[in-house]
Amino acid sequence: MNHSILRRVACCALLVVASTGGVQAQTPTSATLPDFTGIVQKNAPAVVHVEAKYTGESSPGSRRMMPGQPPSNDPQAEIFRRFFGMPMMPSPQQQKHTSLGSGFIISHDGYILTNNHVVDHADQVTVRLQDRRTLTAKVVGTDPTYDIALLKVDAGSDLPAVDLGDSRNLKPGQWVLAIGSPFGFDYTVTQGIVSAVGRNLGQRDQPYTSFIQTDVPINRGNSGGPLFDLQGRVVGVNSQIYSNTGDYLGVSFSIPIDVAMSAVQQLKTKGYVSRGMLGVTMQPVDDDIIKAFKLDNGTGAAVVDVTPDSGAAKAGIQPGDIILSYNNQPLLQASDLPPLVGMTKPGSTVPVEILRNGKKQTLQVAISEATRDRNAVNNVAAGSSASKAGSAALGLSVQSIDSDTRSQLGLKSGQGVVIADITGPVAAQAGLQAGDVITMVNQQKVGSVAEFEAATKGVKAGSTVLLLVRRGEQSNFVGLTVPAGR
Structure with missing residues (x-):
């Protein structure tokens, strides 16, 4: 199919050369088509x-499978493809x-x-x-x-x-x-x-x-x-x-x-872009839910789980509730909810109407900030005024990570620096990207620009620097070899 x-x-x-055919719609003679x-x-x-x-x-934006490659939905395989390539390719x-x-x-x-x-x-x-x-x-x-x-x-x-x-x-x-x-x-x-x-x-x-x-x-x-x-x-x-x-x-x-x-x-x-978080896992109101709950229709979103200590949990939302409206906006379907929550400013309190045991009630929910997209950490580097350090030999510059971003990324205090820019071929050819987090240089932990500078000071032509690089949830060692004759 x-x-x-x-x-x-x-x-x-x-x-690619392509053409698209179309049929002009018939309109009343009194109507005029717009002039653009x-x-x-x-x-x-x-x-x-x-x-x-x-x-x-x-x-x-959209990677395709090649014969002999691991499945593209394997995060670890994806990291290895980006960093090291695949055998026979x-x-x-x-x-x-x-x-x-x-x-x-x-x-x-x-x-x-x-x-x-x-x-x-x-x-x-x-x-x-x-x-x-x-x-x-x-x-x-x-x-x-x-x-x-x-x-x-x-x-x-x-x-x-x-x-x-x-x-x-x-x-x-x-x-x-x-x-x-x-x-x-x-x-x-x-x-x-x-x-x-x-x-x-x-x-x-x-x-x-x-x-x-x-x-x-x-x-x-x-x-x-x-x-x-x-x-x-x-x-x-x-x-x-x-x-x-x-x-x-x-x-x-x-x-x-x-x-x-x-x-x-x-x-x-x-x-970076922050989005609101309600703290629920939901699903559409399907025929089984309509029958079991004796509902008139399938509008709204069925709550299947509530995140502990979230705004939803503190407001009293429970699994089995049907969310009918959010911030006075009715939900025709479950997929209407995430865009409304995402556009809500974290820290706001909004009314959420629910249906529980056949009765409607409205709860006031404090909206928190959703976990930041880990692929967008380069935005933090681009928009921050924090000091940068660069290594011309390695072809990259790094920037310190603030405590809030470090927490969002799941890093420990004093752990890692973020790549702010790729400035030369050595880092580019190794597959490094702005937004990658470097946690070690030659088995030495780095957690600040100063520590990175100290660890990379005196890099010589022909030498190899081993970085422990984290991208998303995966970490890998990446060796950067400085070309001879620099």
Whole structure:
């Protein structure tokens, strides 16, 4: 059976020629179709082509299985592939790749919004403007959970910028317009209507996003580009398509601009994105629950577990409760809950309406902060003013980790420094990345910039430095050999 699957649409260095046919809908003669030329003329200069170069596996956003490789869902196998390659295969760290996508300028001083999966693991990011200028972009911060990346270019303070709208006012049937670089074809304009709003895709990596669903033709390379309303305001960030071929089949998804800009502001101010946590594990209200609980319908979310000492536990939520609404927002289905909780500021107290033993009641729940995405620790490094130390010979620079981040990462006090930047080929070829945590250098524990400096002082050409590197839940020793003749 051929199943359609969700695909992120960043385009790797592959040129594909495709065409999409369509039938123009019949409309009453009294109705007039919108003219999009004004929107395009005004906003196209603020849309950019994004090119990310990286060393590693063929697709940082979506890795494919190769014959003879361990399953891709094995975290330890993934670490070994990234760090050491696999027997009888070319080392992934020796492969050079380019990812192509889109983006748009959100401020006149050069801040650019795109998707995280466009620039994920990039060693270098450049953007090309409509006037054909090519600028080097700095990755200010990323949030893999929302699939948002914030870039910055230095090109003065008069760059063209888009106007931002309010995605919360979108309704199915409204006209929308996309500008981007599908298959590398810059400034391609496509249009359609909003098919649905608040669409939760049930994905394990993006449970906190309620997408805008449209029938705007989106293809590989459109990722990170803007979705405009008829007023020429950005209402979404084009992100994914539903397809069994990898190309557009009629259903596209965009991240609401309100969600994206919330992430942007946090990346600017504190270098990472925090999300609210209720403290429950839930499931849909299925037919068995409806029958057992004698419910009228399947709306809401069924609580199956409550995290000890969480806000939900302290407020009295119990397994078997049906959550009907959160912060006065009714839940039509269980997947409606995570995006609402995620957008809640930690420390807030919100009303949660539940159904227990056939009776409704409202509880006041204190929302805590969700565990931070461990893949986004590079955002902390990018947004922090803490001191950095670099080793030119090793090709990397490191930064101290604050106590809050260390706790989020499950590290002990005084344990580890984070890689802030990859600055040379030695670290890059070893597969190290910004965000990796170094806990030991030559079997010597390091927990600060000063300790790292002391441990790497006097590294000589031809010598090998052994690092104990932690990425996510896995730790591995990585040897960095300084080339002779430096």
